[in-house]
Amino acid sequence: xTGTISxxxxxxxIEFVEKITVPMDGIEMNDVDxxxxxxxxxxxxxxxxxxxxxxxxxxxxxxxxxxxxxxKTTFWNETYTRGLGxxxxxxxxxxRGLVQFPVSDKAKKPELTKTSQExxxxxxxxxxxxxxxxxxxxKKNNLPFTTLTVKEAIPIKNTSEIIGAKRLVVExxxxxxxxxxxxxxxxxxxxxxxxxxxxxxSVVVAILHKKTDVIFSLEQTAxxxxxxxxxxxxxxxxxxxxxxxRALQSYLSENVTKNVQVFxxxxxxxxxxxxxxxxxxxxxxxxxxxxxKNFTFENTNTGIKTFWCCKCPKCAFMFAMxxxxxxxxxxxxxxxxxxxxxxxxxxxFKQLLGIExxxxxxxxxxxxxxxxxxxxxxxRGDANETGIMKMYESEVRSSFKxxxxxxxxxLTASPDHAIPVEYQKYSPTQSPLERLAQ
Numbered sequence: 001x002t003g004t005i006s007x008x009x010x011x012x013x014i015e016f017v018e019k020i021t022v023p024m025d026g027i028e029m030n031d032v033d034x035x036x037x038x039x040x041x042x043x044x045x046x047x048x049x050x051x052x053x054x055x056x057x058x059x060x061x062x063x064x065x066x067x068x069x070x071x072k073t074t075f076w077n078e079t080y081t082r083g084l085g086x087x088x089x090x091x092x093x094x095x096r097g098l099v100q101f102p103v104s105d106k107a108k109k110p111e112l113t114k115t116s117q118e119x120x121x122x123x124x125x126x127x128x129x130x131x132x133x134x135x136x137x138x139k140k141n142n143l144p145f146t147t148l149t150v151k152e153a154i155p156i157k158n159t160s161e162i163i164g165a166k167r168l169v170v171e172x173x174x175x176x177x178x179x180x181x182x183x184x185x186x187x188x189x190x191x192x193x194x195x196x197x198x199x200x201x202s203v204v205v206a207i208l209h210k211k212t213d214v215i216f217s218l219e220q221t222a223x224x225x226x227x228x229x230x231x232x233x234x235x236x237x238x239x240x241x242x243x244x245x246r247a248l249q250s251y252l253s254e255n256v257t258k259n260v261q262v263f264x265x266x267x268x269x270x271x272x273x274x275x276x277x278x279x280x281x282x283x284x285x286x287x288x289x290x291x292x293k294n295f296t297f298e299n300t301n302t303g304i305k306t307f308w309c310c311k312c313p314k315c316a317f318m319f320a321m322x323x324x325x326x327x328x329x330x331x332x333x334x335x336x337x338x339x340x341x342x343x344x345x346x347x348x349f350k351q352l353l354g355i356e357x358x359x360x361x362x363x364x365x366x367x368x369x370x371x372x373x374x375x376x377x378x379x380r381g382d383a384n385e386t387g388i389m390k391m392y393e394s395e396v397r398s399s400f401k402x403x404x405x406x407x408x409x410x411l412t413a414s415p416d417h418a419i420p421v422e423y424q425k426y427s428p429t430q431s432p433l434e435r436l437a438q
Contacts, residue, residue: 003027004203009052009175016052016175020201027208028309037207040108041257042066044200047101048100050080052178054087055187057098067104073253076101077246083193085234086226086361090190096230114258120421121145122211124202125163127155128290129278129318130217131365134265135163137282138215139306145215150198155307158287168205191361193239199262206260213420218245218264218416221271221365227358233381236361245418252359261420268413268429270366270370271321277428278410281327285334290318291419292362295333313360316348317370324373328383341385349388353396368406371396375403 005020045065068076080099081088088095103389123138125131125147146166149156160167181187195216202214205368218240225235238244242316248262266274279285293309308315319339320332339345350356352375354367364370374392383389400406413429 003208003393005041005044007048009049010054011058011181011375011436014177014181016047016049016177018178019171021171021206022205023170024208031210032208035110037204039222039411040200040204040207043256043418044204044253045167045196046076046081047200050083050192051174053099054084054190054192055082055178055181057188059098059100061101063102063104066372067102067106067107067202070103070107072107072251072255073101073103073357075247078247079193079196080237081198082232082235082238082244083192085229085238086230086236087188087190087192088413089227089234090361091188094099094230095232100298102326110255112253112256112258115257117212119143119212119302120169120210120211122148122202122206123165124148124150124198124214124216126155126158126217127159128288129218129273129284130266132159132163132281132284132288133274134217135165135340137265137426137428139163140167140298143426146209146211148202148214150201152340153295154288155289159284162283162287168209169204170201172201182307191236193244195237195247196239196244199239203257203262205261207257212259212271213261213423214249214261215423216245216262216264217266219266219269219274219365220416221369222363224366226361236435237363240363242418243418249418261419263420263423265419265423265427267417267419268415269426270369270414271371272324272410273413275318275321276325276374279322285330290314290363308335308337310335310339310342311345312360313348313352313364316364317347317364320349320352320373320377322366323377323383325376326376327380332366338386340383340388346388346391349391352393353392355395369410371400372403372407373411375400385425412416 003022003024007018009016032037042065070206077099081095118398123131123145125136146168147160149162149167149169150159150172152169154208182189222237222240223242226234226343245263252262288305291308291312291314319331319335322334347356351360352364377383378389378392378397419427
C-alpha cells in the first residue's frame with residue numbers, strides 16, 4: 001500500500017501539484033499522531049515550495065496551509081535566502097530583503113511532548129561513500145536502522161542491497177506545470193537546497209513509520225562556501241552545512257516534533273578522512289557513485305547505467321580523493337577511465353585545487369583536501385606520468401609547504417557537530433572506525 005501526499009502551489013492562474021508517494025505497509029493511521037503529522041506536512045509544504053517560488057521570485061508570498069509566527073518566518077526567510085544563494089548569484093538577482101514570509105497573529109506555539117521509544121532510525125541513502133559509511137558505522141554498533149531512498153537510481157539500489165537493511169523507497173514527482181513553465185522565456189531556473197527538502201520529507205516518513213530519528217551523512221567540509229556575492233557567503237551546499245542542521249533541529253523541536261531529530265553522524269569528519277575510511281570498504285567499489293548524472297530524469301526513468309560521467313566536478317574530485325588512498329590502477333578501474341590523463345579536465349582540477357576561478361558549484365570538498373589527496377598520490381608515484389599530476393607538480397606542489405600539517409589536520413575529527421548526546425557513542429570520534437575495513 002502507498003500513500004500520496006499532494007503539495008499544492010499557485011502562481012497567478014497556474015496551479016502546481018507536486019506528488020510524493022510513501023510506502024504505507026504496516027502503518028495504522030489511527031496510531032499516528034495527526035497533529036504532529038499535520039505540523040510536519042506543513043513544514044514540508046513550505047520547504048518544497050522553494051522549487052516553485054524560484055520561477056519568478058514573487059515579491060509576495062501567501063501561505064494558506066497554516067500560519068507563521070515571526071520567529072518561524074525568520075527561519076523560512078533565512079533558509080530560502082541562504083539555500084537559494086547559488087541560484088541568486090547565477091541569475092544575478094539582488095536577494096537582500098527579497099524573501100518575506102507572512103507573519104500571522106493567529107500562529108500559536110504548539111505544546112510538544114516526547115514519546116519514549118528505543119532508537120530505530122532512518123538513514124537516507126544516496127548511493128555514494130558518505131551514506132555507505134554511516135550505514136556501516138551503525139551496523140558495527142548494532143543500531144537498528146531502515147534506509148530511505150527518494151527516487152531510485154541504480155547505484156542507490158545496488159549499495160542498499162549490500163548494506164542489507166530494510167528499505168523504504170519514496171517517489172517524488174515535481175508538478176508537471178513546473179516542467180512546462182521552466183521552458184518559458186523570463187522564468188528563472190537554477191539550484192535549490194535539495195537536502196533541506198529531503199530533510200523535511202524524511203521527518204514525514206519517520207513519523208508515519210514510527211522511526212525515532214533521521215541520520216544524514218554530511219561532512220565537516222560542506223561548511224566552506226564557493227564565493228562571495230552582495231556581501232554574503234554563497235555556498236552550493238548550504239542545506240548540508242552545520243549551520244542549517246542546527247537551525248533545522250531548533251525549528252523542529254520548537255515548532256514541529258520532539259520525537260524526530262535530524263543530524264549527521266559523520267559531521268566531525270572531513271571529506272579526506274571519509275574517503276580514507278571508505279577506501280577499506282572494497283565491496284562497494286564496483287557499484288557506488290558520487291556522480292549526479294545518476295539522478296537526472298533520463299537516467300532514473302530509463303535505467304541508463306551512468307555511475308561515473310568522468311567529466312563533472314564530482315567525478316574529478318572523487319578521482320583525486322580516491323587516488324590518495326588507492327593505487328592508480330584501482331581508481332581507474334572504479335571510474336572506467338583515467339581522469340588524470342584527460343587534458344580537457346585541467347581547468348576543472350585547477351578550480352578544485354584553488355589555483356583558478358572559484359570552487360565549482362557542486363558537492364565537492366575544499367582546495368586543501370584536493371591538494372592533500374594529490375600530494376599523497378604524488379608521493380606514491382604510480383600516476384606521476386599523467387598530465388594532471390605533472391600540472392600538480394609544476395604549479396602547486398612547490399607552494400604546498402605545510403602539506404604534512406594539512407594532512408594531519410584533515411585526519412583529525414572536529415569537535416564541532418550537532419550529534420544528539422544519546423548518539424554520540426556511535427559517532428566516528430567514539431567508535432573504532434578503522435575496524436570498518438576488516
